[in-house]
Amino acid sequence: MVEIDDSLIGKDVLEMAFERCIKCSTCKYSYKEFEKSCPSGEKFLFESYWASGRIRIIRGVLNGDLEWTEDLIDPIFACTTCGACMDACQAPHADYIVEMIEALRELAVKNIGPAEKQKFLVSRCEDSCNPYGDPNSDNSELKKEYNLPEKAEWVYFIGCTSNYRQKSLRDSTLRFLKKVGIDFTLIDEHCCTSPMIRTGQLSIIDDYMGYNLEQIKKAGATKVITSCAGCYKTLTKDFKRFGHDSDLEIYHSLELVKKLLDDKKIEFKSEFNKTVTYHDPCHLGRHMGVYELPREIYKQIPGLKLVEMKRNRNFAWCCGAGGGVKIGYPEWALEVSKERLEEAKETGATIITSTCPFCKTNLSDSATHYNFDFQVLDLMEILDQIDIEVKS
Numbered sequence: 001m002v003e004i005d006d007s008l009i010g011k012d013v014l015e016m017a018f019e020r021c022i023k024c025s026t027c028k029y030s031y032k033e034f035e036k037s038c039p040s041g042e043k044f045l046f047e048s049y050w051a052s053g054r055i056r057i058i059r060g061v062l063n064g065d066l067e068w069t070e071d072l073i074d075p076i077f078a079c080t081t082c083g084a085c086m087d088a089c090q091a092p093h094a095d096y097i098v099e100m101i102e103a104l105r106e107l108a109v110k111n112i113g114p115a116e117k118q119k120f121l122v123s124r125c126e127d128s129c130n131p132y133g134d135p136n137s138d139n140s141e142l143k144k145e146y147n148l149p150e151k152a153e154w155v156y157f158i159g160c161t162s163n164y165r166q167k168s169l170r171d172s173t174l175r176f177l178k179k180v181g182i183d184f185t186l187i188d189e190h191c192c193t194s195p196m197i198r199t200g201q202l203s204i205i206d207d208y209m210g211y212n213l214e215q216i217k218k219a220g221a222t223k224v225i226t227s228c229a230g231c232y233k234t235l236t237k238d239f240k241r242f243g244h245d246s247d248l249e250i251y252h253s254l255e256l257v258k259k260l261l262d263d264k265k266i267e268f269k270s271e272f273n274k275t276v277t278y279h280d281p282c283h284l285g286r287h288m289g290v291y292e293l294p295r296e297i298y299k300q301i302p303g304l305k306l307v308e309m310k311r312n313r314n315f316a317w318c319c320g321a322g323g324g325v326k327i328g329y330p331e332w333a334l335e336v337s338k339e340r341l342e343e344a345k346e347t348g349a350t351i352i353t354s355t356c357p358f359c360k361t362n363l364s365d366s367a368t369h370y371n372f373d374f375q376v377l378d379l380m381e382i383l384d385q386i387d388i389e390v391k392s
Contacts, residue, residue: 013096013099013100013103014058014062014100014103014104014107016093016096016100017055017056017058017059017062017100018059018062019093020091020092020093021052021055021056021091021093022091023052023055023056024052024091025050025052026088026089026090026091027050027051027052027085027088027089027097028041028050028051028052028085028088029088030084030087030088030311030315031088032311032315035310035311035315037084037085037087037088037315037317038050038051038082038084038085039080039082039317039318039320039336040078040079040080043078043332043335043336044074044075044078046075048075049074049075049078049079050085051085051089051097051101053075054075054076054079054100054101054104055097055100057072057075057076057104058100058103058104061104061107061111068108068111068112069112070112072108072112073108073112073113073114073115073116074115076101076104076105076108077105077108077114077115077118077199077323077324077328078115078325078328078329078332079101079323079325080282080318080320080321080322080323080325080336081098081101081102081198081282081322081323082282082286082318082322082323083097083098083282083286083287084282084286084318085097085098086098086286087286087314087315098287102197102198102200103200104200105198105199105200106200106202107200108200109199109200109201109202114199114200114201114324115199115324115328115329116328117327117328117329117330118199118201118324118327118328119201120133120327121195121196121199121201121324121327122196122201122203122204125190125191125196125204125208126204129189129190129191130160130163130164130190130191131160131191131195131196131327132160132164132165134164136188137163137164138188139158139163139186139187139188139189140188142174142186143185143186146174146178148184148185148186149183149185150185150219151185151219151220151221152183152184152185152219152220152221153182153183153184153220153221153222153223154177154182154183154184154185154221154223154224154225155184155185155186155187155216155219155221155223155224155225156173156174156177156184156185156186156224156225156226157187157189157192157212157216157224157225157226157228157231157235158170158173158186158189158226158227158228159189159192159226159227159228159230159231159357160189160191160192161228161230161357161358161361162227162228162357163189165357165361166357166360166361166378168381169227169357169360169378169380169381170227171384172378172380172381172383172384173227173253173380175384176253176257176380176383176384176388177225179388179390180260180265180266180388180390181390182225182256184221184225185219185221187212187215187216187218187219188215189212189215190208190211190212191208192208192212192228192230192231192234192235193205193208193209193234193238194230194231194233194234194238194283195230195324195327197234197238198322198323198324199323199324199328205242206242206243206244209239209242209244210244213239213244213246213248216248221248222247222248222249223248223249223250223251224248224249224250224251225250225251225252225253225256226250226251226252226253227252227253227355227357227378227380228356228357228358229252229281229282229283229284229288229355229356229358229359230283230322230356230358232250232252232283232284232288233283233284233287233288235248235250236250236288237287237288252284252290252355253355253379253380254290254293254294254297254355254379255290255293257297257379257383258293258296258297261297261300264391265390265391266388266389266390266391267388267389267391268300268301268302268383268386268387268388268389269302269386269387269388269389270302270386270387271302271303271304271386272301272302272303272304272382272385272386273303273304274303274304274305274350274351275305275307275347275348275349275350275351276298276304276305276306276307276349276350276351276352276353276382277306277307277308277309277344277347277349277351277352277353278294278295278298278306278308278312278352278353278354279309279316279319279340279344279352279353279354279359279363280312280313280314280316280354281319281354281355281356281358281359282316282318282319282322283322283356284355284356285313285314285316286314286316291313291314294355294379297379298353298379301382301383301386302386304382307347307348307349308347309340309343309344309346309347310343310346311343317336317339317340317343318336318340319336319337319340319354319356319358319359319362319363320332320333320334320335320336320337320340320362320366321333321337321358321359321361321362322358326358326361326362333362333366334362334365334366334369334370337362337363337365337366338366338369338370340363340366341363341366341367341370341372341374344374345372345374349374350373350374350375351374351375351376351377351382352374352375352376352377353376353377353378353379353382354376354378354379355378355379356378357378360376360377360378363376364376
């Protein structure tokens with residue numbers, strides 16, 4: 001085996017490819033009614049696009065049996081890293097399959113470069129501190145608008161997608177935090193680095209992680225809340241993985257909502273008379289194990305009827321946006337989402353809801369592109385439409 005130099009993600013993760021995968025193909029389908037589970041494999045129908053094939057690529061390039069060529073770019077990068085393979089795999093390395101793919105991508109970036117369109121994630125961040133390339137918002141205007149202090153117990157880490165693309169979700173979350181009396185503020189954020197980690201482009205992540213932690217510390221906060229599943233996973237797991245550990249308490253917004261309900265600090269008073277189906281974000285579900293919490297909240301909203309898609313919880317079909325696919329393979333991202341919308345349509349729901357701005361973006365884009373008559377709303381946007389009584 002060749003020496004693995006300068007791998008930030010880890011030599012040990014890559015070496016698992018040599019020890020544990022026996023190419024049994026369990027990763028290709030969920031064990032629930034043998035449902036298809038891998039968007040990449042189902043699209044390209046070639047072994048290299050399944051998890052087992054990517055692990056074989058790792059073996060090949062590290063052993064020197066496979067040359068680094070541009071023919072490897074699509075098999076390596078055309079994957080949403082949804083984690084369905086991790087859930088299906090029964091081998092000891094199951095929990096590390098996505099990390100193995102991310103480590104393979106890091107090596108690919110060094111040897112042949114990233115997927116063509118994914119390279120803009122870094123260059124845009126270098127120019128504007130966010131992967132969309134929009135002028136950086138230091139959030140000072142939002143702090144004025146919502147009369148927020150310079151220092152507070154909580155920081156609301158908005159995340160790039162909510163701050164630059166899904167502002168309705170951002171504003172709904174801000175209004176909720178103000179309404180329920182949370183002592184919070186905002187910081188001048190840089191991207192959390194999730195898009196770069198997922199695509200193996202690690203050149204700026206150390207600086208960005210350090211910067212964000214410095215800004216949070218400067219705000220005097222001990223708790224961080226985010227309404228983005230990707231930011232939540234990154235702040236909770238990846239910061240530690242890359243050596244940026246802290247004593248901060250990290251919350252997804254739905255965890256705060258559930259805590260307030262459990263402590264009887266809030267009560268939903270008005271009705272939301274809609275039939276709703278919930279889409280499990282991959283970063284919140286399979287990557288973080290959060291499945292029942294959002295459902296428990298939806299079921300407490302008066303008038304709301306929650307119906308489940310055939311594939312739900314750990315079996316949920318990916319929205320198609322993750323792993324750099326939304327920017328790298330935009331047409332295919334919409335195709336993946338279309339399959340999810342067709343499944344949602346079978347439930348009779350008029351609203352598909354999630355707890356991730358990235359999922360909301362791709363589901364909304366696909367619904368428009370394929371003429372689905374769906375409203376796509378985040379949980380925080382639904383809560384923004386009902387009366388909430390705050391109790392002392």
